[in-house]
Amino acid sequence: MPDESMMSRKDFNHKEFKNLVKEAIADELSAVAMYVQMANMVKNPVLRAIIFSIAGDEYNHARTWMTILEQEF
Numbered sequence: 622m623p624d625e626s627m628m629s630r631k632d633f634n635h636k637e638f639k640n641l642v643k644e645a646i647a648d649e650l651s652a653v654a655m656y657v658q659m660a661n662m663v664k665n666p667v668l669r670a671i672i673f674s675i676a677g678d679e680y681n682h683a684r685t686w687m688t689i690l691e692q693e694f
Contacts, residue, residue, distance in 0.1 A: 642690045649683035
């Protein structure tokens with residue numbers, strides 16, 4: 622994937638960007654589900670809390686992408 626400096630503004634494809642953001646949201650939410658499932662498999666309360674914390678991080682990433690998706694760009 623080309624870095625930002627290689628892409629001119631006219632090459633910016635809004636539809637493709639939106640699709641990538643939607644894919645990122647789906648990936649983050651999928652990760653949340655996986656981490657919650659993993660946390661529920663663990664008996665150690667400290668490890669369980671750590672994994673739930675990671676799930677929370679992923680959920681916040683999804684929320685951030687949702688906010689970006691709502692923006693005019």
